Every structure is written in structure tokens, then in C-alpha cells.
Amino acid sequence: MYNEKTLAKGLVSHGVNTCAGCGLEIVFRNVLAVLGEDTVVVAPPGCVALFSGLDDVTNMKIAGYQCNLENTAASAAGIRAGLDALGNTHTTVLAFAGDGATVDIGIQSLSGMIERGDRVLYVCYDNEAYMNTGIQGSSSTPQGASTTTTPAGKSTARKDLIQIAIAHGIPYAASASVAYLPDLQKKVKKASRVQGPSLIHVHTPCPTGWLFPPAKSIELCRNAVLTAAWVLYEWENEKIAINYTPERLLPLEDYLLAQGRFKGLTQEEIAEMQQMIVGKYRRLLAAAEM
Amino acid sequence: MAEYMMLDGNAAAVQGMAMSRVKVVAAYPITPQSSIAERLSDLVASGELQATYMRVESEHSALSATLGAQLAGVRAGTATSSVGLALMHEICNAASGMRVPIVMPVVNRALASPWSLWCDHQDSMAERDSGWLQLYCQNVQEIYDLTLMAYRLAEHERVLLPAMVCFDGFFLSHSMQKVAVPAQAEVDSFVGPYTPKNVWLDPTDPVFINDLITMEEFTEMKYQMKEGFASAADVFNEVSAEFAERFGRRYCAAEGYMTEDAEAVIVSLGSMSGTVRHVVREMRSRGEKVGALKVTCFRPFPQKEVARLLAGVGRVAVFDRSAGLGAAGGPLFLEVKDALDGKAFVKNYIGGLGGRDVGASTVERVFADLRAAREEDDRAPVWCDVKEHPMQIRQVLRFV
Ligand SMILES: Cc1ncc(C[n+]2csc(CCOP(=O)(O)OP(=O)(O)O)c2C)c(N)n1
Ligand code: SF4
Ligand SMILES: [Mg+2]
Numbered sequence: 001m002y003n004e005k006t007l008a009k010g011l012v013s014h015g016v017n018t019c020a021g022c023g024l025e026i027v028f029r030n031v032l033a034v035l036g037e038d039t040v041v042v043a044p045p046g047c048v049a050l051f052s053g054l055d056d057v058t059n060m061k062i063a064g065y066q067c068n069l070e071n072t073a074a075s076a077a078g079i080r081a082g083l084d085a086l087g088n089t090h091t092t093v094l095a096f097a098g099d100g101a102t103v104d105i106g107i108q109s110l111s112g113m114i115e116r117g118d119r120v121l122y123v124c125y126d127n128e129a130y131m132n133t134g135i136q137g138s139s140s141t142p143q144g145a146s147t148t149t150t151p152a153g154k155s156t157a158r159k160d161l162i163q164i165a166i167a168h169g170i171p172y173a174a175s176a177s178v179a180y181l182p183d184l185q186k187k188v189k190k191a192s193r194v195q196g197p198s199l200i201h202v203h204t205p206c207p208t209g210w211l212f213p214p215a216k217s218i219e220l221c222r223n224a225v226l227t228a229a230w231v232l233y234e235w236e237n238e239k240i241a242i243n244y245t246p247e248r249l250l251p252l253e254d255y256l257l258a259q260g261r262f263k264g265l266t267q268e269e270i271a272e273m274q275q276m277i278v279g280k281y282r283r284l285l286a287a288a289e290m
Numbered sequence: 291m292a293e294y295m296m297l298d299g300n301a302a303a304v305q306g307m308a309m310s311r312v313k314v315v316a317a318y319p320i321t322p323q324s325s326i327a328e329r330l331s332d333l334v335a336s337g338e339l340q341a342t343y344m345r346v347e348s349e350h351s352a353l354s355a356t357l358g359a360q361l362a363g364v365r366a367g368t369a370t371s372s373v374g375l376a377l378m379h380e381i382c383n384a385a386s387g388m389r390v391p392i393v394m395p396v397v398n399r400a401l402a403s404p405w406s407l408w409c410d411h412q413d414s415m416a417e418r419d420s421g422w423l424q425l426y427c428q429n430v431q432e433i434y435d436l437t438l439m440a441y442r443l444a445e446h447e448r449v450l451l452p453a454m455v456c457f458d459g460f461f462l463s464h465s466m467q468k469v470a471v472p473a474q475a476e477v478d479s480f481v482g483p484y485t486p487k488n489v490w491l492d493p494t495d496p497v498f499i500n501d502l503i504t505m506e507e508f509t510e511m512k513y514q515m516k517e518g519f520a521s522a523a524d525v526f527n528e529v530s531a532e533f534a535e536r537f538g539r540r541y542c543a544a545e546g547y548m549t550e551d552a553e554a555v556i557v558s559l560g561s562m563s564g565t566v567r568h569v570v571r572e573m574r575s576r577g578e579k580v581g582a583l584k585v586t587c588f589r590p591f592p593q594k595e596v597a598r599l600l601a602g603v604g605r606v607a608v609f610d611r612s613a614g615l616g617a618a619g620g621p622l623f624l625e626v627k628d629a630l631d632g633k634a635f636v637k638n639y640i641g642g643l644g645g646r647d648v649g650a651s652t653v654e655r656v657f658a659d660l661r662a663a664r665e666e667d668d669r670a671p672v673w674c675d676v677k678e679h680p681m682q683i684r685q686v687l688r689f690v
Contacts, residue, residue, distance in 0.1 A: 063496035074351035078358025112347030
């Protein structure tokens with residue numbers, strides 16, 4: 001049905017109007033590259049809607065629709081049920097939503113989808129705030145980060161999406177990062193084969209909202225992993241596996257102070273956060289040993 | 291050959307959906323709709339209905355999943371009431387805007403606050419501009435019949451709009467009545483299999499649906515929906531004629547009863563229309579020239595039919611089962627008044643709220659009030675059967 005105006009290498013056209021250095025664009029291209037064209041995508045408002053397109057132009061070559069902000073999971077579950085009813089069990093149903101659409105307004109719908117065991121691959125690209133509406137804080141915004149609704153820095157810790165999913169008994173969940181693309185691709189492949197719900201939570205840099213130079217996106221996200229501010233791990237067969245363990249953790253400030261949103265933090269606050277983050281990392285390591 | 295079954299309103303709605311072979315059902319319980327969800331899940335569990343039942347966690351997700359399933363290319367269904375419909379509001383507009391012809395029973399119940407479990411039309415009236423067709427049923431047979439007709443109407447390529455089949459909570463949802471149910475093969479040949487039209491999710495012929503639309507085209511897309519409603523008026527008549535031919539019962543978007551030589555007529559929606567007819571019969575036997583007009587299709591509103599049926603009627607009472615707060619009258623009144631365009635003396639009556647019965651005596655009082663009303667009197671809506679000293683009931687205002 002498409003009239004192709006420009007040829008693209010993959011399923012996403014080039015020249016999408018995301019900001020320079022946008023991590024979301026990298027995540028979206030890579031996820032679709034793994035899944036291929038036998039995929040139906042549903043995505044809510046948020047920066048991902050930039051791929052939906054405008055008027056009669058779209059930026060992707062697969063079937064899908066833009067749902068509402070809080071119903072990505074329910075919409076995807078419905079699509080799955082519809083395709084199954086038609087005897088189509090081969091097409092992957094991809095729910096692709098931001099952190100706000102996932103951990104805030106969409107958490108109920110996601111919870112229902114996981115609990116029912118619907119076969120949907122849910123990818124949450126986490127840029128740690130409501131970026132599309134102007135960098136407002138979400139419940140995935142890390143403690144200390146300044147946003148337009150947490151101007152003095154967020155005072156509470158973020159929600160832990162993967163642990164929430166694990167508590168639901170999800171068959172497969174994994175965190176991932178744009179700085180580790182082969183790892184992300186491997187996880188997408190795995191998740192697409194799960195006979196039930198699967199979740200991939202991707203750390204997604206946003207130069208516009210995090211306030212850092214666009215050229216530094218990958219480096220910054222790698223530092224998030226090297227400081228354990230973001231841990232790459234998987235939940236599979238009822239077990240946690242850590243996918244990457246830095247030999248020695250970098251000091252948290254290497255990651256934080258490269259971003260304008262953390263500029264207001266005092267040394268004590270950074271030390272406190274470091275303690276929290278390292279504590280959590282250790283608990284994950286311990287859980288992985290079990 | 292039709293067989294007769296004893297069904298309550300909810301069971302009749304389920305019968306209609308199941309015989310129209312919905313393939314995916316996503317529903318969330320709410321009084322008085324709950325037995326629709328239960329019964330559909332039963333039919334799926336027993337294998338009588340070959341469908342998937344999705345035990346969703348809210349009405350918002352119920353309609354979202356229904357929409358997703360139908361966009362994938364199958365007939366999908368849900369049903370709700372009251373605050374459940376209010377929770378669906380956002381997705382009601384999404385479904386109609388994407389032109390997905392979902393058929394949804396709405397068991398009419400008042401909207402909180404205050405909480406009420408009982409019937410009025412505030413829930414569906416609050417959705418009257420959401421781009422859905424709305425049919426209102428008078429009895430249980432109508433629930434079954436109009437459900438079948440709703441699929442044909444909604445799915446028609448000149449319409450492509452979702453439809454609510456509205457019926458009064460408890461008065462109909464829980465009222466057992468004898469219903470003629472045609473054989474499955476007859477229903478199959480009337481409703482037909484579901485064929486997705488316009489846009490849907492086909493991985494082999496992909497299209498991306500519902501992206502951002504600028505001011506360049508938004509108006510035109512709404513215009514197309516307006517045209518869909520305009521066509522729906524004609525398609526209703528076509529479908530109804532075919533239904534009558536096949537099943538022997540004829541439905542009109544607006545149906546008059548003894549209106550031809552009537553001097554006074556009451557216009558109503560839903561189950562109370564039966565009571566109005568009963569009173570009209572009684573009053574006619576006493577020689578009073580009264581009539582009744584039932585509106586079955588509220589969206590699209592049958593303006594021309596209403597004007598034609600009421601031509602020459604001097605006095606018209608419009609009974610609204612929703613409060614029309616802050617407006618010149620209830621929603622049905624505003625439509626009828628506009629349709630008559632000054633050609634009759636039209637007065638609005640508000641009543642039957644939160645489950646209050648609209649019995650024969652109420653209807654008689656409306657006729658009496660209508661007759662006594664003088665042209666120069668206040669035209670504000672008359673609230674029926676209001677208790678004495680209404681302002682003192684449960685008054686909790688302080689320092690006023
Ligand atoms: C019900 C509803 N409330 C609010 C909005 C406005 N809105 C659109 S996008 C968005 C932010 C979404 O944030 P996130 O999911 O994190 O995606 P991002 O913009 O960061 O990519 C909001 C609040 C909406 N579309 N729908
Ligand atoms: S605001 Fe952030 S997430 Fe959105 S397009 Fe720009 S860089 Fe990407
Ligand atoms: Mg975000």
C-alpha cells in the first residue's frame with residue numbers, strides 16, 4: 001500500500017526528524033532490523049511517534065498504528081489475539097513505548113498484559129522523562145535529575161521496571177543499552193521467540209533532555225553501564241543473569257557530571273547515589289549467583 | 291426457522307454478538323453489564339463460541355484490545371456501562387476516528403457522582419459526540435435484532451463507524467422476555483463474515499495507521515466521518531428493510547405510534563417508550579388525541595423522519611433520561627426541537643434519573659402538563675416526579 005518516496009536500507013527511512021544524537025532512533029532501527037518485516041508495531045505518543053510520520057508520510061515500512069498513551073500493552077495484546085484468530089501466529093507483535101507511556105500512565109495496561117501471558121514483545125525505550133512534551137519528570141527519571149517538573153532535581157528514586165515485570169512472573173525480561181548493540185540485538189531475537197510476554201528495557205540517551213553534546217550519546221550510555229547506573233541483565237528461566245560486569249566500576253560522577261541535568265548535585269548527594277547504585281548492583285550480582 | 295428463547299437483555303446482547311461470530315472478546319465487569327462478560331467467557335470456555343476471551347484489567351484496556359484485534363482484521367467485541375464507558379471515552383474517539391466498526395452493547399446506567407447502579411442515559415449521552423452510531427432499544431427482542439443490524443450498519447463501506455447498542459440497565463438488562471432467535475445459518479447470511487475495509491494491519495501489505503495529522507487534513511478527515519453519519523441514515527433504512535424481509539420485524543430510526551392525528555406526542559428513548567405507548571392506548575380509548583414517538587437511532591439523529599412524523603402535531607413533550615445540566619434542555623430535547631424548527635410547541639421533561647421508574651402515572655402527568663402549558667410560560671425543562679423540597683434532601687452545604 002506504500003508509495004515509497006525514498007529508498008531506505010532497513011525498515012525505517014533515513015532522515016527521521018529526531019534530534020541529533022537521539023538514542024531512540026538507534027534503538028528503533030536496531031529492534032526492527034532484528035525483527036524484520038513480519039512485524040506489527042504499536043506505539044503511543046512520545047518521541048517514537050516521530051516514526052509514525054506526519055499526514056500521509058510515514059517513516060517505517062511495517063504495519064502498525066499509533067495508540068494512546070496508556071494502552072500500548074492492551075492494544076498489542078488485542079492485535080495478537082486478532083492475528084491468532086486469523087491463524088497468523090508467525091507475525092511478531094511489537095509494543096514500543098517510552099518510559100512515561102510504560103511505567104507511569106501505561107503501567108496498568110502493561111501489568112494486565114504480562115499477568116494474562118499475552119504473547120507480545122514489549123520494548124520500553126527509556127529516556128528517563130517525558131521528552132516529547134518538554135522534558136517533564138516521569139517515575140523513571142533518576143533521583144537527582146533536573147527536569148522541567150523537577151527543577152531542583154528529583155527527590156525520589158526511580159521505579160524499577162524489570163523488577164516489576166519479574167514480580168509478575170514474566171517469562172523473559174532484559175535491560176539493554178544503545179551502547180551495547182549486539183547485546184540488544186541478541187535480546188530482541190530471544191524475546192521474539194518467547195511464547196508469552198517479553199520485555200526489553202533500553203537505556204536511551206536523549207541529548208536534548210539530559211543536556212549533553214549529541215556526539216557523546218554512546219559514550220555516555222557506556223559510562224552508565226561502567227558505573228552501574230544502568231546494569232545489563234536478563235531474567236530468563238526464573239533466573240537472573242548479568243550480561244556485563246565491568247572489571248572495576250567507574251566513579252558515578254563520570255556519568256552524572258557529563259550531563260547538565262545532574263549539574264545541581266552536591267558531592268554528598270553524588271556519594272549517596274553512588275552508594276545506592278552500587279548497593280543495588282551488588283544485590284543483582286548476588287541474585288545472579290543464586 | 292426462528293426459535294423462541296427466554297432471554298434477559300444481557301443474554302440477548304450476547305446472543306447477538308455470538309451469532310455474529312465475534313472472534314475476540316475483551317470485557318471488564320460492571321453492574322449491570324457483568325453478566326454479558328460472564329456469559330461470553332462461558333461460551334468461549336465451553337467452545338460454543340470460537341473466540342478468544344481477554345480478561346482485561348479495565349474498560350480502557352477492554353476497548354483498546356478490542357480495537358487492536360479488529361484492526362488486525364477480525365470482528366471483536368466488548369460491552370460496558372456507566373463509569374466503564376466514561377473510562378473508555380478516549381478510546382471511543384480513537385476507534386471512530388480510525389473508522390473501526392466495533393459493535394458494543396452499552397447497558398445504560400447513571401454516571402457517578404453520586405453513585406448509582408441504576409438506569410439513566412447519562413453514560414451514553416456523554417458519548418453522543420464521540421463518533422459512534424447509537425441505537426436505543428425498547429425491549430429485549432430489539433436488543434437482539436438491533437445488535438445484528440448494528441454489525442451491518444457499522445461495517446457498511448459507506449459508514450465505517452462503530453456502534454453502541456444502548457439498553458436500559460435492569461429494566462432491560464435483567465428483564466426476561468421471549469425472544470425470536472433465527473437459526474445460525476440465517477444470521478450468517480444476514481450479518482456475513484467480517485471483511486476489514488479501509489485500513490487494517492496486514493504485514494504483507496503494510497500501512498501505518500493513525501499518525502499525526504496537521505491542520506492541512508484534520509478537518510477533511512472529520513468531514514469524512516460526517517459523511518459516514520450521513521450515509522448511515524440511508525444504510526439504516528436499507529439494512530432495516532432487508533432485516534424485515536428476512537426476519538419479519540421492521541425497525542425505523544424514529545417510529546411514530548398514533549401520531550397521525552395526534553394533538554400531543556411524547557418523544558422518548560429506550561424502555562420507557564413501551565410505557566408511553568401503553569398510556570397512549572389508554573388515553574386514546576378515552577378519546578384523547580395523543581401519540582408517541584420513539585427514537586431508535588439517536589446517532590445519526592433522524593431529523594427528517596422526526597419532523598415528518600410530528601408534522602401537524604401541536605404539542606410535543608420530549609422526555610430525557612439524562613439531566614442536560616447547564617443546557618437549554620436534555621440532549622434528546624435539543625435534537626427534536628431543532629428538527630421541528632419552531633413548527634410545534636415543544637417542552638422538555640427530565641426524569642427517570644438514577645433508576646427512578648418512569649411509570650404510567652408519570653407519563654400521564656407529562657401529557658397533562660403539556661396540555662396545560664401556555665405559550666407564554668417559562669420554557670425551562672420540567673423535572674418530573676421531583677420530591678417536595680428537593681433542595682433540602684441530603685443538603686450538606688455549610689455557610690451558604
Ligand atoms: C492521556 C494523555 N495524556 C497526556 C498526553 C501527552 N503526552 C504525549 S507524549 C507524552 C510524554 C510521553 O513520555 P514518554 O513515554 O517517556 O515518551 P518520550 O516523549 O520521552 O519519548 C505525554 C505526556 C497524551 N498524549 N495522552
Ligand atoms: S527529545 Fe530526546 S528522545 Fe526525543 S527525539 Fe530528541 S533526542 Fe530523541
Ligand atoms: Mg521518555
